[in-house]
Amino acid sequence: MNRKLIKLLLALACFSLAACAVITVNVYFPEKAAKEAYKSLDDMLLKSGEKPATPAPAPGLPPAAPLDKPQSRLFDSLPEFSLVAQAFAADTDADAEALAVELSSMPEVLKAYDEMSKRLPRLNALFASGSVGISKQGLVVVPPSAKGKLGPQDEVLLAAENQSRKTVVLSMAKAILKLQKQKESKEALNLVMAKAAVTYADTKREAAQPGWWMQLQNDRWVQK
Template sequence: MKSLKWLLAVGCGLLVSCAIITVNVYFPEKAVKDAYKSLDEILLKKEGQNVPNAGKQPAVEPKVSQPGPQSSLPDRLPELSFTAVAQAAENGDDLAIELGSMPEVAAAYAEMSQRQSALAALFDSGAVGLTSQGLVSVRDKAKMSAQDEALVGAENRNRKTIIGGMAKAILKVTKQEATKAALDQTMGKAAATYAETRRESAKAGWWMQLQNGKWVQK
């Protein structure tokens, strides 16, 4: 009986210890923001303009390594891993290339580019606002038509595709394992950073939600 109680106690302890394990994912915030801005400039064109090279990598010059003394690959692995993370932290070029090369992300930007004028008009009227997760939220349904609501739904689907792609790109570029826990954590941070980027580019008078949940006008 005592042995059974001891085994049960150990089992409960292991369950509790597993439950409180947290995943700490490296998140290069500045690089992520730079990548979002770069792709907006490259792929998010004004309505009516064609999106060049859709589905291809953004025109970011690759970094060419200079020749030097060679060492064995096993010896260089820690150095290579650290360099990849450091480069991603310094700028968003690698992230922009990785994210922009995803066909679904390029398609999302192409669709978004065709509705920018209509979407801006909804923001101007106060009918919609920007959420803390970078999505578009209806604030005044009386100012919305059925077509407007469909537009908002399509826009949010595209934005979720971009944010989800960014989460995958971050883990790949920074050489981190793409577990569900890591993706979930990275996705939340990628969404918050996307929202921050959008707030910075928003026009005066547009409604936006801060990270604390409060709605304000810029």
């Protein structure tokens, strides 16, 4: 009787340990593709998209032919490196395009970008004045160097802007899991979201204008 009881207790203990075990989530995060997808969405949905027109050739003259740039013959003997680089770039472009298409099909993402576009003029003015900066998660916050406090309207604007940015980051995490055919568990979503936020912040820092305040991943604030 005692042996049976001991075996039963041991079985229950093993079951409890198994139930409490930490499940390791292993999801590949395509950093370069995610960054390119963020940039594509910003170009398509956030900015005006207006670009200076290419000047037309003078009447009677053919379009100017592109100039041939001198090329080194160093790589002529190493074609395999070029092929590998092209293949890697093609894979990255395909992944970025798939992510951008997936994100742009989400109603919540389109709504977030529509709202961010409306806030963009005022937000850029706050960035230019040094009143706000880009945090290491890609959010808009008041940097330590800012003098004075934001007005009530601007505080509401920042809260709404950050909510939209969080929606984009969360949607990126969901898109990555979906395209990799991974289960959208809480653990997997949190893991991918953390990396998606860091990549989003990198994208926003690269797009920042000179003089804007930015927080680096080591928590240090700098001006671009």
